[in-house]
Amino acid sequence: MPRTPAAARTPYGAGAPYVPYASFTSFVKARGPVLLRAARSLTANPSDAEDLLQTALTKTYVAWERIEDHRALDGYVRRALLNTRTSQWRKRKVDEFACDEVPEQETAPGPDPAEQQSLHDAMWRAVLKLPDRQRAMVVLRYYEDLSEAQTAEVLGVSIGTVKSAVSRALGKLRQDPELTPVR
Numbered sequence: 001m002p003r004t005p006a007a008a009r010t011p012y013g014a015g016a017p018y019v020p021y022a023s024f025t026s027f028v029k030a031r032g033p034v035l036l037r038a039a040r041s042l043t044a045n046p047s048d049a050e051d052l053l054q055t056a057l058t059k060t061y062v063a064w065e066r067i068e069d070h071r072a073l074d075g076y077v078r079r080a081l082l083n084t085r086t087s088q089w090r091k092r093k094v095d096e097f098a099c100d101e102v103p104e105q106e107t108a109p110g111p112d113p114a115e116q117q118s119l120h121d122a123m124w125r126a127v128l129k130l131p132d133r134q135r136a137m138v139v140l141r142y143y144e145d146l147s148e149a150q151t152a153e154v155l156g157v158s159i160g161t162v163k164s165a166v167s168r169a170l171g172k173l174r175q176d177p178e179l180t181p182v183r
Contacts, residue, residue: 024064027073028057035077042085052088056080126176134169137162 032053039049039056059080060073067076127135133155140151141162148166152159173179 024061027070031074031077035074035081038078039081042081052081052085055084059084122178123173126173126179129176130169130172134165134172137165138169138173141166 035056036049036053039053040046043049043052056077057080060067060077063076067073127138130138136155137151140146140154141148146154148159148162152162155162
């Protein structure tokens with residue numbers, strides 16, 4: 001059996017006949033998903049990969065008439081992908097400036113953990129002074145982060161009841177002498 005010359009073999013798989021692409025559009029439709037996977041291997045972001053492929057395909061379209069061997073189109077596009085990606089990271093703007101002294105960064109002091117714990121304890125003592133129903137509504141609304149409707153459903157009351165009870169409870173908390181320095 002005669003061997004197929006190397007120039008007539010397909011790069012897409014052994015034994016598969018080579019089908020020339022009638023147009024650029026047919027090439028993109030046939031090979032687009034494979035080329036997109038190649039672009040994704042060059043970037044971390046899928047959107048950047050799509051942009052990269054679009055740029056490489058634009059370069060391929062411009063050179064379409066000059067490409068003699070359409071069996072090498074995948075290689076041409078892959079090279080365009082790689083060259084485009086290399087150009088992108090080379091052109092990346094670097095915001096570094098040489099200076100004689102490294103400036104010290106001013107950092108705002110973080111909150112004192114002991115002060116935060118003291119405030120937390122004072123808040124709980126104030127919440128525990130509330131009537132049971134108001135306490136339950138405040139805990140559900142602000143500690144469990146439920147909506148007014150969810151709180152009303154859990155307690156079996158109307159939304160208006162939740163709104164008014166929470167409003168009264170917050171008013172009492174604002175008047176609590178232990179929480180006065182916090183304001």
